[in-house]
Amino acid sequence: MGPNIRVILIICLQLIVYQGTFGDESSIELESLESKAEAFKQQSFAYLYAGETDSSFAYARRALTVAKSGLSISRVTSYTIFCAYIARAINFPKSALNFCNTALGYMSVSKKTAANMVYCHRIKGLVYQSTGAFYRAEHSFNEAIQISSTFNLPYYDLQIELATLFNNMGYPEKALHLYQKTITSSSLDSIPPETLLIVRGNIVGIHLEQMDLTQAELEYKPIADVLSDNHLINKSLASDFYKTKSGLFYLKGDFKIALSAIQKALDLVPTYDSRKIFKLNTDKAKILLASGKLKEALNLAKLTKNDLKTDKGSSTDPYQMVVTKLCADVYYQMAESDNQFIDSALVYVHQVGKIAEDMKSQLSFQQSQFFLAEYLSSSSQLGLDLAVKLWYSNSTDSNLNQIFQFMEASKNQVLNAEIREQSLASSFNKKQLNRLRDHKMLLIEAKDNVTKINLQTKILAVGDSLKSTLMEMVQKNKENITIADAQNKLNQDEVLVEFGEGQTALYSLTISKGKKTFRTLTQSKDSIRSLAHRYSLMVQNPNTPVKDFLNLSSELYQMLLPISIEASTITLVTSQSLHQVPFSSLVVKKTEARNYKQLNYLVKDYDVRYALSCTQYIQSIKPCKILGKIAAIVLRNDEEGDLQHHTHFLSDHISANGGFFFQNDPISIADISTTYGIIHFSSHSVYETKNDTFRYIKLPNKKELSLEEIYATHLENHPLIVLNSCETGKGKIVTGEGILNFTRAFSHSGAGSIIEASWKVNVQTTSQIFNQFYVHLNNHKNSSSSLNRAMTDYLKSDEVDNHLSHPYYWAGFKHFGSSCTTEERKDRGGLYFTILALISVIIGLAYFTIKKKQSGLV
Known part of the structure; x- marks a missing residue:
């Protein structure tokens, strides 16, 4: 907008204000206040369109001040909401939120106020989204949708905004569901055609990210029709749709059409929109x-x-x-x-x-x-x-x-998901993050230098405090250890095998005390991932024919571990494609065995353990002695199954080493870890990858231990955590960060060793395995060796037939972290007897002395 037009607009609105201010003195005061407030509001709009943001905000607040001087509460509410609108438009997020909250405080939920309440929650959602407070944004949008639904107000626009938020948060499935819900809505006629096209464009974008070309083409057809018929007037939208077209043909491999489409998208972008030009030029360079x-x-x-x-x-x-x-x-x-x-x-x-x-x-x-x-x-x-x-x-x-x-x-990125988990988990960190955002919002709006300096000082202080809390584990992972460092720390009889993923290939690096071997795996990454997935399904199906299992298992072993391993312990650092493979069950040597009991499993020859990364594993290697005392958390009378079988072997261990069954007591994992060396969960766990709310381990008395609580906990004395709970190894795979699950959470909270269950395991066979595990642990075998021996004991048992020898029943347990042993429990019985005898003698002597004195007095 040129300067002359700005001047004309402002002069015209000044005249409106003067007319409202200096009108007939005998006019009704209320009408005068209303007209004056409205004039200030219009002038605020004019300054906004003219790019004079400070003046726009000033006149919006003047309008509100006038309204407060005598207008009804409903009009004050309207002008408060207008101030929130202006504050958001000129990027004053803190003020926008304050005005929204003030307006909401003026209103009670009713049909009359519903539209204004929805608008306030929507502004809050947009502000939170723009400042990265995604979970707050989600809450605000859901509040707006709920009110709209209650009072039959249209809310397709809110669904679209919430879907966009989900996509930005990394939940494309949630976004897709909401977008689809919008375009199949019963109130479709009320949705503007242009909006429907935008939604379809967003759906196409998600399908393209998921490489679903069939669905992408299907959703793109209405957009293509509009582009070909030149019905679309809005150049910005046309540019977006040409970009979508370019992405579609890029994935189809038709680079000529893709290049033409991206150029059309660029031609439609105004020169001042440099950000969009950067993005489109990047896409063009990719093509x-x-x-x-x-x-x-x-x-x-x-x-x-x-x-x-x-x-x-x-x-x-x-x-x-x-x-x-x-x-x-x-x-x-x-x-x-x-x-x-x-x-x-x-x-x-x-x-x-x-x-x-x-x-x-x-x-x-x-x-x-x-x-x-x-x-x-x-x-x-x-x-x-x-x-x-x-x-x-x-x-x-x-x-x-x-x-x-x-x-x-x-494996050591630990950026988005893990830091977010920690920051969301701890209430302290939540407050710190919120405080940091609040200070940054205020800094945007600050005018005088003193305020700016004070806020910048606060931002630095809060930021430093937050970073020292959140970045500690990242700093650990930043330490670049070398192969030589790993060789120095590994045991003499241990070999570490790390897998890494290239763009299309998988690699392995084998490290031991005096040797290092690098290999490129013979098949492509996609082929190996497919085989690993098939194998994962096979080991979880006990009805798999032994011949089929033998062929695939031995094929995977030869592909992943074909080298001669001269050690008794194998530590595996798997890649994203291999995380689901239970290496213990791989068949080392293909034989003519006709049943599962006779197969040559890897676990029969080696002590198998796992690590999240070599860096983390090497840093955690140290002499690890833990108290044998066990905190047993056993779920009883649960709808998913009573785990009474587990109490028997746990009772034996508690009798031998001390411990406690936590049934009706409040459970604090952090407090427990200061007293008990082993924390054993015999429970059920839930990890819903598509819903952050459902990620927890069930506790007695219908309590839950959430993933967020685990991340927020600091475990003293680095205890052994036994997750004898269904699917505790299950989790969400995040690109570049591996699998996020309970094992990873406990590891970063300070656990020394962790045993997880990769799938839902039979309760009775689990009891057999863990009974033997604690027998070996009590005999001062290390924790990983105890688990592996328990598995082999199970396979040797006469009670275990061919069917029960299938890996489904025993191979789902994995040991992560350094191996620990229990401290020998000192027998204090003799000491207690001696002390008791001494006390008895002292009491006896005192008694006779008193009696003697009494006799003398008589």
Whole structure:
């Protein structure tokens, strides 16, 4: 808008204000107040459209002040909501929230106020979303939808906004469900056609992310019809839809149409919308790369990267990661034909990590719709492929260490999901995060330098406190250990096998005291992932024919562990594709065995244990002695099954080593860990990957131990945690961060060793296995060896027939972390007897002395 038009608008509205202010003195005062408030409101609008944000906000507040001086409460409410609208429009989030809360305080829930209440909750949702407070945003949108539903108000727009929020939070299934619900709504006629097209465009985008081209094409057809008939007037929407078209044809492999569509999208974007231009240019560079135009792709990617940095002036912009990774991708393609480009590609891969570190240090990832872990994972995979290429051309220890670092990087990101879990878990951290956001909001609105300096000081203080709490585990994982460090810490009879994922290949690195071996697995990553999934289903189905199991199990063993292992202990650091494989059940040697009992399982020859990452495992290796006392948390009389069988073997262990059954007592895991060396859960667990609310271990008295509570707990003395609960190994797979589950939560809360159950296991066979586990543990075997021996004892038992020898019944238990042993329990009976005898003698002597004195007195 030109300056002349701004002046005309402001002058016209000044006249309106003057007319309202200096009208007929005999007019009714209320009408005068209303007209004056309305004039200020219109002037606020004018300043908003003219880009004069400070003046716009000032006049909005003047309108509210006038309303408060004599208008009804309903009119005051309306002007308060208007102030919230202006505050959000000019990016004053703190004020917007305050005005919304004030307006809601004026209203009670009724049909008359419903629309205003919905509007307030909607503004709150949008403000929270823009500041990264996603869970608050979700709550606000749900409040608005609930009120709308109660009073039969249309709420399709709220559903769309909530769906968009879910997609930004990383829940595409939830988003898709809400989008589909909107376009199949019974009130479809009331939804503007343009809005329906936007929803369809969003649905297409989700299908494209999930690589579902069939559904994407089906949903795209109405959009294509509009574009081809030139019905669409809005250029911004047309640009978005051409971008969608480009993405569709890109995945179909028709790069010519994809390139044409992305160029049309660029042509429709106004020059001032630099952010959108950056994103579209990045997409264009990706298409150029895919079509083999490497130099054009590289030039455009570098240009976009430089423009983005100039525009934002900050390395904490998440889109910097995208274009930097793109530059690395181009150099990788160039390195396919010329190894001299490997170093250039690696430079950009390391830059991606640096940008992520900058974002972590500023907590910027909390506000980003881009998932850092996803880009870091992709970058780590690319880096691993490059490092492998470099090592094959020059097999030095330095290059092998670089391979190792990239393998570890893909497991130690701990960015989005894990830090979010911790920050949500602890009420302290919740308050800190909220306080940090509040200070940042106030800083945006601050006008004088003194206020700004005070707020900046508070932000630094809160930020430092928060980072020291949240970043501790990240700092641990940042420590770059080397292969030599791992070799020094491993036991003489131990070998560590780590798996890493490239873009299309899987690799393994085997480390022992005097040896290190690197391999590229013979089949592609997708093929191995498919085999691993088939095997996972097979081991959970006890009716699988032994021949089918034997063939697949031995095939996987030969593929994953074909080398000669000269050790008694194997520690496995699996990759995302292999996390579901129970290695203990792999068949080492293919024989003519006709039943499950006779098979040569890996667990019969080796002590098998697991680690979340080599870094974490090596850091946790130390002499681990725990108290034998057990805190037994056993679920009884539950609708999912009574676990009374478990009380028998636990009672024996408690009799031998001391302990307590927690039944009706309040349970604090942190307090228990200070007294008991073993915390044993015989319970049922729930881990719903699509709903964060349902992730907990059931406790007695209908209580629950949530995943968030575990993350918020600090476990003293690093106890052994036995998760003898169904599916405690189940969890949510997050790209670049592995599987998030109860094991990972307990590990980061300080547990020394953890035993998990990967699937729902038979109660009676579980009792047999854990009875033997505690027998071996009481004989001072280490915890992982005790578990493995318990499994082999189970297989040797005469009570276990061929059917019960199927891995479903015994292979679901995995040991994570360093192995621990119980301290010998000192027999204090003799000491107690001696003390008691001494006390008796003292009392006897005192008695006779008193009697003697009494006799003398008489």
